[in-house]
Amino acid sequence: MIETVFTTENLPAEERFACWRELTCRTLVPTQARCHDEANFLASTLVRGSNTLQVYTETVISPWSAERTQKLVRRSDPEKYLLGVVRTGTCGFSRGSRETTLGAGDLILIDSSQPFRARRESGTHEILVLPKAVLPLSAAEVAPLLAGRLSGREGIGAVLSRCLHEITSPGIRDRAADIVRLLDTALELLTTMLAHELHSLHAVPPESRQRALLARVHTFIHQHLGDPELSPRTVADAHHVSLRQLQQALAVTGTTPAALIRRKRLQQCRRALADPGLSRRTIHAIAARWGFTDHAHFSRLFRATYGASPSEYRASHHLLVREPTNPLRE
Secondary structure, three states: OOOEEEOOOOOOOHHHHHHHHHHHHHHOOOOEEEEOOHHHHOOOEEEOOOOOOOEEEEEEOEEEEEEEHHHHHHHHHEEEEEEEEEOOOOOOEOOOOOOEEEEEOOOEEOOOOOOOOEEEEEEEEEEEEHHHHHHHOOOOHHHHHOOOOOOOHHHHHHHHHHHHHHHOHHOOOOOOHHHHHHHHHHHHHHHHHHHHHOOOOOOHHHHHHHHHHHHHHHHHHHHOEEEEEEOOHHHHHHOOOOOOHHHHHOOOOOHHHHHHHHHHHHHHHHHHHHHHHHOOOOOHHHHHHHOOOHHHHHHHHHHHHHHOOOOHHHHHHHHHHHHHHHOOOO
16 A cells, blocks of 8 residues: 655745645646745645555645646646545636636546646645546546536535545554555546536447446445355346346456456455465455355365465465575575
8 A cells, every 4th residue: 555644844944845846746747836935835745545546635724826737748647537625725727718616525527638727725635546547438528527616515426525535534544455445436436426427418428338337346346245145136236237238248348247256256365365464364264254155165266266275375375475584594
C-alpha cells in the first residue's frame, strides 16, 4: 500500500508553498500553481491507496490557484482522471468556456489530457486518482461530464463520497485489505454514477453498458468471495440480469461466471498460503475463508491450477522466503 503524509507546518515559510506544489504536481498532475501569500501558506496532505488507485486528501488554509495549460498537457500527460470531492469550503474550475463553482458535497471529474484552471479558498477536499484505462467508459463517452458539478449529497454520488472518506479515515490505516476493497468499490461506484449520468443524456451505447456491467461484476465477486453461497445465479440476480446475459457478457473476456469465481478464490488462497504471516492458519481455514467448503475439492483444484498441493506450495514458498534472511548460516 501507498501512504504519504505531508504538512507545511514545520517547514521554513519560504519553502512551504513550493514543497506543497511539488507534491501535488507529482501526485495529481503537473500544473502552474500560484499563491498570493506564500510565506503564510499552510496545508496538510494525505495520499493513501494502491499502485493503481489513490485517494488524495488535502486541507488548505490559504487561497491558491492553478492552471494546467495545453503546453503542460503536451509535455506530460499521465492519462488520469481526477474525481474531486469538496468537503468544506468552496472552489472553482474552468475548462474552456465552462465555469463551475463547487460547494461542500459536490463532485467534479477532471481529465489530465484537457487544460483547466482551478481556484480554492481554504477548506478540505479529496481526490480519487485513477488511470483512464481502468474506467470502462471511453474518453468520448465521459467528455460531456467533465468539469461539471456532480452531486455527492444523494444517490450513488453520496455512497461514493462516503467510500472515499472512509479510505482516508485514521481507523483503516493498517488494514490494507480493507483499503483495497474500498478502492475497488469506489471504482465500481464511480463507473455506475457516470453511467447513470450518461443514461440521462441518452449517450451510453450498448458496448459501454457492457463494459460497465463487467466492472461491477468483477467488483461484486471480489467483495463476496468468502461467501460459500456465491454463485453465477447470485451474481446475475445482484445485477438484475439473467444468467444467460451474464454468461454472454463474460464470454467476451474468454471466461464463465463459475470459472471467474473459482479463479479469484484460488488466487486469494494462493496469496494466503504464500504469506508467512498466515503460517499458523490451517490450510482448511484458508480455503474456507475464501468460500471453499469441500477441502478435498479445493486441494484437487489447487493442484490442477498451480501444479502442487496446497501444503507443497506453502512449504516451498516459505522455504524460499526464509533462506535469504539468514546470511550467517554458512
